[in-house]
Amino acid sequence: MTDSPHKEDMKKLQKEQREKVKSKLIDRGILIVNTGDGKGKSTAAFGTAMRAVGHGYKVAVVQFIKGNWSTGEQKIFEKFDEITHVVSGDGFTWDTQDKSKDIESAESGWQKVEALIEECRGDNPKYHLIVLDELNIALSYGYLDVKKVVDVLRDKPENLNIMVTGRGAPEELISIADTVTEMKPIKHAFDNGIQAQRGIEY
């Protein structure tokens, strides 16, 4: 067994990778969207928030649907002063059964978002990352005006990173985003009669 052909391949990959990295010259904060019907949209946002905190950055998390992040996340958040956690909304839409109340919640959440973004302007920006969890739901249900939201996100401070989650991201948001991932369900334990697992799925 010889490593030579493999080694050649790997050298080529290494060279390509290094050139790729070198050619990436723009350094600014990005707008990230996690959408799709699969798992992991909010969980990846939570992971990204914790990674940023690990680097010593400040992070704000705004939840547009109450109850989406559970006691597990909550207890981790409480341990870190770097995290500002805002809950907008009074519960899942199928629990409130009151559209006007949901719209009110979404709008009060959005006002908070605008205020958080303002705190990131100037020489001393407060947050490295703002997570807008389930904002896509508020947009796709028509609880918030897509144009209004897109205008604010497009004009975000240059170094600020924003991560938006939720199924059904509107096209207008996708078009201004830098990185968009669709979490696509291939299969789900729930469909085979298995309960959601505490400490894993919630």
Next chain:
Amino acid sequence: MTDSPHKEDMKKLQKEQREKVKSKLIDRGILIVNTGDGKGKSTAAFGTAMRAVGHGYKVAVVQFIKGNWSTGEQKIFEKFDEITHVVSGDGFTWDTQDKSKDIESAESGWQKVEALIEECRGDNPKYHLIVLDELNIALSYGYLDVKKVVDVLRDKPENLNIMVTGRGAPEELISIADTVTEMKPIKHAFDNGIQAQRGIEY
């Protein structure tokens, strides 16, 4: 403006949701696979690990590719005794340029995984969740035998949750998994000349 039709819809959704939850009777640990070419596979695993820790559970993380999780995650891990963190492997495959060394790393990592799984048998299982980060890469490169790995994962202790990440999950693994999500790239900042952002992407 009336809320009634909306309220009816939401009531129906609420009822369906409750029945769905009630009908899910099987309570056991699950095998989860995050695959695909998009972002968020390892980040969602990191988020899931932190959520489990937030619930007070113990978690083991085995990295099959060194450097995949950076100082951000590292610093968070260090704060929690609940996390056992094992690194298998000596670097990215395109950095080592030595296939036999990579195989050796993967195999030593896998032996560690088998030992961790054994610690979860019996009345006093040690971990609630074991994350096998980038195991799919080791499998798709042929560094580990798929059948051997699948046999061990299929025979996992009933209450143990296992999360496998990495692009190119083999079909045999997908077929025994409970929940599989494909992270599908819609677009990526990197492709538009934007540098990976510290505290966000690494």
